Amino acid sequence: MRGGFGVFYENTKGDELNFRQHHPDKTQLFDPSIDTSTVPALFMKDAYPIPPAGFNPDPFTVDAHDRWPYVLQWNMNIQHRLKGNMILEVGYVGSHGNKLSKRWNLNQARLDTDPLHPTPVSSRVPFPRFGTVLGSFKAGISNYNALQVRLERSFQHGFYFVSGYTYSRCQDMDSSASFAADNQNIYDLKGDYGLCGFQIKNRFNVSGGWELPIGNNLKGVPAAFVKGWQLNSIVQLQDGSPFTPRVSGDPARVGRRYYARPDRTCDGNLPGDQQTVSRFFDTGCFVQALPGTFGNSGRNVLLGPGFKSVDFSIFKNFQVTEGLRIQFRTELFNAFNFSNYDGPGVSVSSPATFGVITSEKDAREVQFGLRITF
Numbered sequence: 001m002r003g004g005f006g007v008f009y010e011n012t013k014g015d016e017l018n019f020r021q022h023h024p025d026k027t028q029l030f031d032p033s034i035d036t037s038t039v040p041a042l043f044m045k046d047a048y049p050i051p052p053a054g055f056n057p058d059p060f061t062v063d064a065h066d067r068w069p070y071v072l073q074w075n076m077n078i079q080h081r082l083k084g085n086m087i088l089e090v091g092y093v094g095s096h097g098n099k100l101s102k103r104w105n106l107n108q109a110r111l112d113t114d115p116l117h118p119t120p121v122s123s124r125v126p127f128p129r130f131g132t133v134l135g136s137f138k139a140g141i142s143n144y145n146a147l148q149v150r151l152e153r154s155f156q157h158g159f160y161f162v163s164g165y166t167y168s169r170c171q172d173m174d175s176s177a178s179f180a181a182d183n184q185n186i187y188d189l190k191g192d193y194g195l196c197g198f199q200i201k202n203r204f205n206v207s208g209g210w211e212l213p214i215g216n217n218l219k220g221v222p223a224a225f226v227k228g229w230q231l232n233s234i235v236q237l238q239d240g241s242p243f244t245p246r247v248s249g250d251p252a253r254v255g256r257r258y259y260a261r262p263d264r265t266c267d268g269n270l271p272g273d274q275q276t277v278s279r280f281f282d283t284g285c286f287v288q289a290l291p292g293t294f295g296n297s298g299r300n301v302l303l304g305p306g307f308k309s310v311d312f313s314i315f316k317n318f319q320v321t322e323g324l325r326i327q328f329r330t331e332l333f334n335a336f337n338f339s340n341y342d343g344p345g346v347s348v349s350s351p352a353t354f355g356v357i358t359s360e361k362d363a364r365e366v367q368f369g370l371r372i373t374f
Contacts, residue, residue: 003076010069016062016101016136056131061106067138071097077148089150100140102174104186105257107133112253115292121255132257139189142172142196153208161208168203170196174299182244184261185254185294194299195242203238228317233310240304240343245286245297248349253292262286262348264297280305280344283355288348305341305357309334329369337364 077091109124122128146168153161173189174182175197183192215227245268247260268285275281281302289295313331320326334340340361345353 001076001078003074005072005074008071008073010071010100012066012068012101016066056129058131059133061133061135063135063137067099069097069099069101069138069140071095071142084153085156086151086153089148089152091148091150093144093146093148095142095144097140097142097172099138100142100172101136101138102140102183102189103134103136104183104189105132105255106135106186107131107255108186108258109254110187111294112292115290118253118292121253125255132255134257140173141193142170144168144170144196158211158213159208161206163206164204166200166203168199168201170199172196182259182299184259184299186258192299194301197241197243197300199242199300201239203236205234205236205238207234208232224318228319230315230317232313232315235311236307236309238307240306242300243302243304243343243346244299245302246347246349247288247295248347251289251291252294261289261295261297261299263289263295264301268302275305277341277357279355280341280357281355283351286348286354302346304343307340307361308338309340310336310338323374325373327371327373329371331367331369333365333367334362335364339363 073093073095075091075093077089079087079089081087107125107127107130109121112118112124127133146166149165151163153159171193173192176182182197183189185191209230209232212229212231214229215223218226244259245262245264247262249260250256251260252258264286266282266285268282270279270281286297311331311333312335313329315330316328318326318328341357342359342361344355344357348354
């Protein structure tokens with residue numbers, strides 16, 4: 001039985017550090033050749049004048065009281081040795097992130113009090129003389145919990161394999177700090193808490209190799225053709241990652257830099273036997289929200305296509321001399337040519353592609369190689 005706990009701190013992202021070095025209270029210019037007694041006083045307000053009418057700059061801002069993001073991680077597992085030189089391990093892994101990096105537009109307008117009587121966006125923003133004020137803050141949280149199972153057979157008699165299964169759930173407020181992340185309403189950031197963009201609920205993989213025990217007693221030319229064969233394989237099976245239905249434009253009339261979501265009237269996820277490339281999820285469950293309002297759909301409420309693949313390879317080893325070995329390799333990736341699709345269209349505003357899969361991942365690939373070891 002093993003267990004562990006740790007606290008891991010993260011540095012401020014490099015992009016944010018780049019902006020911080022130009023922050024007014026961090027920037028100092030000094031020329032020792034200038035007689036400071038004759039130079040007129042320079043006030044910070046003069047360096048940053050009020051923008052003229054009609055000009056709306058888009059500044060980037062960072063939190064003056066920057067904090068270090070940190071993640072709590074813990075695990076507990078039980079390992080047992082089985083017969084046949086095998087090991088079984090069952091464990092629980094968890095983590096919780098605090099003060100994680102997030103970006104959002106500080107100058108997002110409030111919703112109209114009466115959506116039926118819209119008012120100008122500029123009259124509802126906190127800073128009317130500016131456009132987008134993209135800010136970087138340490139306000140995100142994340143949670144991860146997983147059951148992990150591993151069964152391994154150590155190399156013996158020319159055969160080995162390693163297999164693993166993970167059942168997990170990951171949640172956060174966004175999975176990217178670019179643009180304005182996945183935020184819809186900056187005044188309700190908890191409304192963006194949902195499945196991580198990289199969440200995979202079920203994942204199974206197994207890899208192994210077998211050096212065929214044939215021809216070991218042969219010598220000469222017969223041995224060169226019969227002995228030295230090796231089979232290898234990697235099997236991967238996993239659920240799809242979640243994604244969010246979208247609405248293009250600014251239907252809520254709150255300005256730029258946000259991801260608008262539709263109204264959700266039912267679950268939307270279809271059973272596997274009902275999913276097709278032309279209708280991967282129930283598009284009828286999502287409709288555009290009323291103008292001037294935010295959609296009630298959550299973030300990452302739909303699950304994308306899963307993935308399955310079997311890679312297979314055959315090696316032929318030739319022991320030329322004691323110090324020289326030649327290996328001929330035939331490798332097949334996605335050997336059974338499974339169809340693994342990319343995600344479907346997510347925009348309600350594009351009905352022709354909404355819920356439609358238009359591309360897929362690589363089909364079967366075969367390659368040959370020659371490796372010389374000396």
